[in-house]
Amino acid sequence: GAVVSQHPSWVICKSGTSVKIECRSLDFQATTMFWYRQFPKQSLMLMATSNEGSKATYEQGVEKDKFLINHASLTLSTLTVTSAHPEDSSFYICSARDRVSEQYFGPGTRLTVT
Amino acid sequence: QKEVEQDPGPLSVPEGAIVSLNCTYSNSAFQYFMWYRQYSRKGPELLMYTYSSGNKEDGRFTAQVDKSSKYISLFIRDSQPSDSATYLCAMSGPGDYKLSFGAGTTVTVRA
Numbered sequence A: 001g002a003v004v005s006q007h008p009s010w011v012i013c014k015s016g017t018s019v020k021i022e023c024r025s026l027d028f029q030a031t032t033m034f035w036y037r038q039f040p041k042q043s044l045m046l047m048a049t050s051n052e053g054s055k056a057t058y059e060q061g062v063e064k065d066k067f068l069i070n071h072a073s074l075t076l077s078t079l080t081v082t083s084a085h086p087e088d089s090s091f092y093i094c095s096a097r098d099r100v101s102e103q104y105f106g107p108g109t110r111l112t113v114t
Numbered sequence B: 001q002k003e004v005e006q007d008p009g010p011l012s013v014p015e016g017a018i019v020s021l022n023c024t025y026s027n028s029a030f031q032y033f034m035w036y037r038q039y040s041r042k043g044p045e046l047l048m049y050t051y052s053s054g055n056k057e058d059g060r061f062t063a064q065v066d067k068s069s070k071y072i073s074l075f076i077r078d079s080q081p082s083d084s085a086t087y088l089c090a091m092s093g094p095g096d097y098k099l100s101f102g103a104g105t106t107v108t109v110r111a
Helices: none
Strands: A004-007 A010-013 A019-025 A032-038 A045-051 A067-073 A076-081 A090-097 A103-105 A109-113 B011-014 B019-025 B032-038 B045-051 B054-058 B061-066 B071-076 B085-092 B105-110
Touching (some): A004 A090, A019 A032, A032 A067, A045 A067, B019 B105, B032 B061, B045 B061
Parallel strands (some): A010 A109
Antiparallel strands (some): A004 A019, A019 A076, A032 A045, A032 A090, A090 A103, B032 B045, B032 B085, B054 B061, B085 B105
């Protein structure tokens, strides 16, 4: 089946610094990638949708200047959390959509901001 | 009112029992229906994918969609402790790649 990887799986950073999370589709080309945030015991909240070579579309309430998304190739998208604060601590999950219609999720990245 | 409603549980069953999960939704445009399994601190894993109404079976898993009632179900037969996880329903409309998720139901299968 389709495999999506994320790196790193867990990151701790100090308040005010920036963190980059990578999402890769390993065995298929992803025309669209999605970034989600999940707080403990809650469902996934879509943050943004990115298409290769174009600007990401952010959901209402998500700060585009704080959560920078780059989708430079059909297999790689990155999410950069800029000037991170403790309230940004969460589980960030990406998914990639193949040309059919299914979405495949990455294993997630746990971000802790101290 | 949320677009997708799912009872968060928790749901606890003995090993070998049938697990019954369901979601209701309000958007009649939804045509694609999915069930994901998520273990603690892991990404969701696609279990079942159904288009429009009907039933779909895959091993111990059966997914049902009733579009007239805006109601979907997932049944897990002969449940195992390894089935203990959170189960998320998700759905989308035609040409809409964004998924609308339920809150997720936490299931524990007791050995």
